[in-house]
Amino acid sequence: MRARLLTLKKLYTHLPWRVCSMNKQLLILFMITTCLGAEFAYAKKEAVLPTPPSDVELMKRAYESQNELVFKKYISKLLMKNPNHFEALKYLADYHLKNDRLGLAQIIFNKALKKFPKSPEIHNNLGIIALKRNMKEEAVFLFWKTLKYDRSHLEAMLNLSSIYLESYNFERALSLLKRAYPLLEKNMQNKELRSQYTKVMNNFAVALSWSRKSKEAQKIYNSILENADISVNILLNYATLLVDVLDNRRKASRILEKADFLDHSDNYNLQIKRIRNRITNKR
């Protein structure tokens, strides 16, 4: 088509217009315009055509939809094309990690790490493996390494903050959570993060609480109660804050009622009872 068009253009420029009759001139112009129109239509049609999804995308879709067979097929395909395919290795390791094949996941991550030594994702995931093996010291080291390569790596920050908080290093936990909070708000589209949101916010509130920033902690709890699904533990934490620090017994009682309503199991019953005792004692 293009070739034809070029010849027509040449024809147009080199035509002895003066010699041609009017009818002929009109005919040539008509031909040129029709060809240009066709060309334009062709180009438009080309642009409209949807691009097929790449193998990586298909692999990710299969992973998300937990279609194991398809996922493995695309992983193999991608790795056969490139044995060091970053995405493929990452997803494969994660797949094994999720299936509790920590050793294999570690092997794959280490393999990927050889090719991508500054990958924050790999370090974070290796940190998780260490965490799962209860090697918290190593996990902390790996999470910090993640943050070294990506200062704003949200998962690493949150993972690290949770470890610190568990070990009562709430100052470090709070600083990390403060950094993570705005990012968390931005990354709410992340499904996993969304599912962990309340836990993170709870940890944030606990860290604030332990850092004697009770008001800020209260705000966080309130926001959790407004926006997300509530777990009994969070309600109990909030009640504790209200009773022990803020001395808001009424609200605490309401929260406890809510908690008691949500879960009536023995595990929580005892805790609810203890907090209620503290309320009555204070009265």
Place this chain on the structure above:
Amino acid sequence: MLGHKAVVRLSWFYLLTLPFLLLGLVSADEAQIEELSKEVSPFILTRAPASVRSRSAIKRTRRTIPKVRNKISNVKKKKSSLRYIKPTSQAKLYFPKGTDESELEKATILEIQHLYKLFKRTGKANIHLRLASLYVEQGRLIEYRLYDKFSKEMQQYENKKRPTIPTMNLKPVEEYSKKAIRLLNLYLKRFPKDPRADEVLFHLGYSYFQINQPNKGKAQYELLEKRFPKSKYLEPVYFHLGEYYFDRYKWPQARSYYAKAIRFRDRFYSFSLYKMAWCLFNETRISAAIKTLEKIIKESRRSSNKSINNRLSFSKEALTDLVNFYSHSRLKPVDAYSYFNQWFPGEEKVFSAVEKLAFAYKDLGNPKAVREVFHLLIKLSPYNPKSYEYQYEVVDAYNSVSRSIFIQELSKWVKDYGPRSRWASRNQSNAKLIRESSQKINKYVRNYAYRVHSSYLQTKKVSSRDVAYKIYSLYLKAFPNSKSNEDVRFQFGDLLFDLVRYRASVDQYNIVINRYKKGKHHEAASLNRILALQKIIPSESEVRKMARKADGKSIPFPAVVKEFEQAVTQYIVRYGKRKKAFDMLLVMANIHLEYLHLDQAISYWQRVISKSPSKDVSTITDAVNTILDIYNRKKDYNNLEITARKFLKNRKIYKLPVAKSVRKVLGGIEFKKAEILSNKGEFKLSAELYEQYAKSNSQVKLSITALYNASINYEKVGDHIKVLEIYQSLIRSRGIVNNPKIRLKIMERLPVLYENQGQYLKAAYAYKQYASVYKKSRKTPDYWYNAGVIFDGMNLHKEAVKAYLSYYRSSKKNAKNQVYYLIAQIRERQGDIQRAIGNYSKYLNAPDSNQLNQIRSAHKLAILYKKIRKKSQALQWDRRTIAISKKYKKGASYAAKAQFNLTYQAYARFKSIKIPSDTSKQAKAVQKKLSSLVRLNNEVKKVISFNHIPEVVSSLALMGSANKHLAQTILAAPTPKGLEPDKLKKYQAAVKQNAAPFMKSSKDFFKQALGKSRESKSYIPGLKEIQKELNAGSSVNFKETVYPLALESL
């Protein structure tokens, strides 16, 4: 008359036997030549290889020498033999020239009839006797007539004008003789005393001879001699008796009767002399015989002697026989001319006599005399037209006597009487003579050459060969442009071939081919020229040397090879349908191949295929294989493919076994193409082609290799999917068993591929499979190890342990001891503490270079022993951990932990010291506790010395706890009994005062620990206690639930 009969009988004998003899000779010649041709060895070329492709495919044609007649037909033989010089016919004596015999016979018959009537009527004695004598006469006349007739018929037979041999019926003669005998006997009875009885006896004797009763005849003659000693009939009687003995070879008796007859000096004088000369001659009294003949000649010259009838003069016969007798005598041949000069009148007759003598010598087989006499004649008349024949006779005389003289004379003949000789120029006017002489020489020399050549072929005598060569050369020099040259040159070419003078041979053949394009030898000459050229073209080994120097480039044909090719081409063009032409195609094909003219070689081989008969399987197979091989050598795979496909369509080929190999080659072409593409770096195309080949040739062994090569190329372009597919199909295929190398490579590569693809479980099993199949491979330990690591990662602990142990068994390195560490980890994860402890212990007892793992193992053992509450062993391993760490100056964190564990034991001991209620003992107990605290402090210092923050923090916290515990212990100590309230207050105040510094230092330690924890980002497990301690009493009570997070990032 008797002599005449003998001559007749002799000539009959010769007439009857000669044709058969001649026939026998001719057939013998033919048989010989046939035999010769059979014996001619086939020309097997020395450089011929065994196969059909050899240059020796061309065989030389059978050589046939032209048939040689024993006698040259146009040479008129002189009637010089004995049988021709026998005494003259007796009949002629009785019936001289001019006599009309038939008229005489008629007259005699009339007279007989007339007399018979008279005799019957009268019976008179005269009439009786006359009638008897007329019967005798009539018999003689009839005999003459019959003989005359017989002679003419015989002449006709000799001249081949009559088909059958004539016979002579003498019955009419016998009838007359018998009648005469009857009448004569009757006469003797009637007239016993008749004076004419001698005549009666003479006729009677004669008639008996006529009816072939010679003894009766002889008896009558003897009776006549006895009864009538003076009878006038005695002279003929003696002569007849002489003849009687002459015919019976009784020379002396015959001579005595001839001598008696001579005495009469009458009618039979000369004849008797002549016959007596013959008797003497036969008695080998040659000089006497010559003298007798000389006497006859002398007598004849005496004209005065009138008593001798001129009619019966034997001077002519005597002169003729003189030459004959001379030849038998001891007289010198050279003197013949002067001798004959005495007897023969005129030079011409003398010359003629000498000539006859020469022939007589020839008949006698005296070549020396022949040579001398003929040379004498030539000397006498060098330019005589007959001279060339004289020289011929000399040559002929030496034909089978002395070869050297023969050749000498032959050369002389050719030179002196050839078409370019002086003799020929002198006799130029006689064109016929020149033509005839030239033809004669030509024919003779040629025939002789053939004969010698033939003899050489039969006997393989070198002398014959050399003579033949000389004669051919002589001939061709004298007759370079003769019509019969084709034959001679062809034969000469053959001879030269045998003389290993191939170039000269080729030259002769060239003349035959170029000059006689429609000649009978054209084909054979064409063929033989090729054979001769084949002998002088460079040998195969020479060409091979040249080819080696040419380094694979084509070698131009030398001039002689070009000539050879031209000769072959000419032959094929003209005699393309001959089998030899096919053989030549083979030879040319091979030569082109040797000279690396590959294109030409291909075209020749293709012609070989098209021309070869379908049954010639070996040739077709050779040709097909060679053509394909050439294309392969040229790496012209396109044409190789095209040609191979054509072959498979060819009716001659597709049914042959070679078609199978062609199909293989066809497959191989794809293989080769793929190989070339691979070498060019077009791996994908190459891989596809290999795969295609393998699919279409799945039964072929090479298909496995092709598939493997395809996998290699696919791997090069990164198409690992294909690689894996191919590997899997190869591993499953049956043929892989026959390709152990490929199997090894695939099994070696397959687990790596699986691993690269992320199919770890398959990879692990593939590693395991390889390692278990190839137990002695260098890679086996590594593969066992890899399998173990993957199984371990997949939580397949049993398999992992097995693989690790296999690795341990197969590896010879010290690092193999690492498996104990790995197995210990697996056991630990499994919760099998005992086995874990066992493996960690084994690891530590075995040599290994990984020092950190050793420290870790010791630390792990301490932990595990602690778990199973074997505190002493746990502490022991803590101490060992510290020791190993110090030894390797590594693993400070583990050493710090171990040291902390030891410190904690000190703390536990410190805590265990209790203050008794007995006040007197309290001070001692406190003192003991204080000293324990000091020791604890020292232990803490050790922990701090490792500078591992978590342990430092924990140690400081431990010190805080210890101080707090001491303060609390002091405060909680029982007060002494019986104290007054004031004293009690003072006492309590003093106790508080004592406890206060410990409490303070406790807080300080905790604050120190907290401060230290802030220095590090590390995970500090002891911080919880510190925070609780420091925040005690505040609103923060750490009762909230913290969610542990493990957020993966993707």
